[in-house]
Amino acid sequence: MIPRPPRGVRARGGPRREAVGSAGVSPAPRPTPESLLITGTVGAGKTTVAHVVGDLLADAGTPTAVVDLDALCRSRPAPEGDPFNVELLLRNLRCVAGNHIAAGAVRLVLAGVAESRGDRERYREAVGTGLTVCRLRVHLPTVRRRLVRRHENDHAPDALRWHLDRAGELDRILDRAHVADHTVDATDGSAADIATAVLRAVGWG
Ligand SMILES: Nc1ncnc2c1ncn2[C@@H]1O[C@H](COP(=O)(O)OS(=O)(=O)O)[C@@H](OP(=O)(O)O)[C@H]1O
Ligand SMILES: Nc1ncnc2c1ncn2[C@@H]1O[C@H](COP(=O)(O)OP(=O)(O)O)[C@@H](O)[C@H]1O
Numbered sequence: 001m002i003p004r005p006p007r008g009v010r011a012r013g014g015p016r017r018e019a020v021g022s023a024g025v026s027p028a029p030r031p032t033p034e035s036l037l038i039t040g041t042v043g044a045g046k047t048t049v050a051h052v053v054g055d056l057l058a059d060a061g062t063p064t065a066v067v068d069l070d071a072l073c074r075s076r077p078a079p080e081g082d083p084f085n086v087e088l089l090l091r092n093l094r095c096v097a098g099n100h101i102a103a104g105a106v107r108l109v110l111a112g113v114a115e116s117r118g119d120r121e122r123y124r125e126a127v128g129t130g131l132t133v134c135r136l137r138v139h140l141p142t143v144r145r146r147l148v149r150r151h152e153n154d155h156a157p158d159a160l161r162w163h164l165d166r167a168g169e170l171d172r173i174l175d176r177a178h179v180a181d182h183t184v185d186a187t188d189g190s191a192a193d194i195a196t197a198v199l200r201a202v203g204w205g
Contacts, residue, residue, distance in 0.1 A: 033101050033129045035108040036202055037120070039179065040136035041171040042113075042163045043147040045186050045194065049136060050111035052195035057107050057204065065100035069112025072096065086119070090126045097127040107204070113170065114179045132202050135180035136194065139187040143167045 038050045047068050054066035072092035073085035089112075097108055108127055114120045124131040138146075144164055151160035174180075182201040186194045199205035 031106045033106045033108065035097070035110060035124075035127045035129045035131045036198075036204065037110045037112060037114060037123060037131060037133045038136060038198065039112065039114050039133055039174070040138065040186070041143060041168075041174060042166050043143045043150065044136040044138045045146070045191065046111040046113075046136060048191045049186065049194050049198060050109045052191045053198055054107075054109045056192075056195055056199060057109070062107050063104045064107040064109060065103075065105040066109045066111070067093070067096055067100070069093065069110055084113075086122075090122055093123065093126040094128075097129070101129070114177075115170075115173055116177050117179055120179050132182070133180045134182045134184060134198050134202055135174060136186035136198075137183050138185075140168055140171060142187050143171075 036053070038046045038053070040046050047070070050066050050068070054064050057064040069089055073089035075085060075088060078085040079087070093110075100108060108129065110123070110127070112123075114123060114133060120131065120133055144167060147160060147163045147167065151163065154160060182198075184194060184197045184201050186197075189197075196205065
């Protein structure tokens with residue numbers, strides 16, 4: 001069988017058992033699970049950076065899971081009054097976070113949008129752990145260039161237009177909402193540089 005690649009984010013090991021080793025020494029207790037939400041406007045690099053943060057943590061030996069919140073609500077049509085399908089997202093997040101933690105993850109790295117402190121509290125309640133929020137702030141012309149590149153082969157003709165319009169609007173909403181505990185400038189530098197800056201900012205580095 002081909003071995004699994006060394007990089008990539010996955011929770012390692014099953015739930016820890018409080019076994020006593022042959023030398024009679026108890027293993028270190030499992031750390032309390034904690035979650036980090038990487039937020040920012042559309043195209044800020046949330047998903048890309050979250051995966052690299054997950055890789056860095058897992059490579060350093062911390063059982064880690066990465067959850068792309070967009071993937072938990074991609075179901076159409078969204079109900080009336082809930083255009084981003086947040087209720088479904090929260091239901092899915094409750095299950096997914098619980099499963100990752102039961103499988104051994106002690107760090108959950110979420111990529112997604114929290115528009116208000118109310119959103120933040122609902123995410124925290126759904127993951128069932130402490131939650132730190134880090135916003136990626138990117139100069140809007142750079143966001144727009146990234147979106148143009150990301151959407152150049154899209155099948156949906158309106159997707160790029162929608163994201164370009166939403167980028168400035170959501171950035172202003174996030175400026176006013178003060179949801180984040182930390183903000184990292186993600187305009188320049190590689191995803192690895194930015195992931196390292198995020199880990200340092202939140203004290204997980
Ligand atoms: N309030 C709020 N809540 C949740 N999501 C929000 C919100 N505002 C905007 N967005 C952004 O909407 C985008 C939805 O992701 P999708 O990948 O499913 O979009 S799509 O496939 O292009 O339609 C996705 O865009 P990207 O961030 O560019 O991936 C979300 O971030
Ligand atoms: N640091 C970076 N430098 C250059 N391009 C980036 C960087 N981070 C992300 N990107 C690119 O920008 C686009 C938007 O990133 P993505 O992770 O999809 O953002 P979000 O999840 O916030 O919408 C993607 O095409 C991604 O490859």
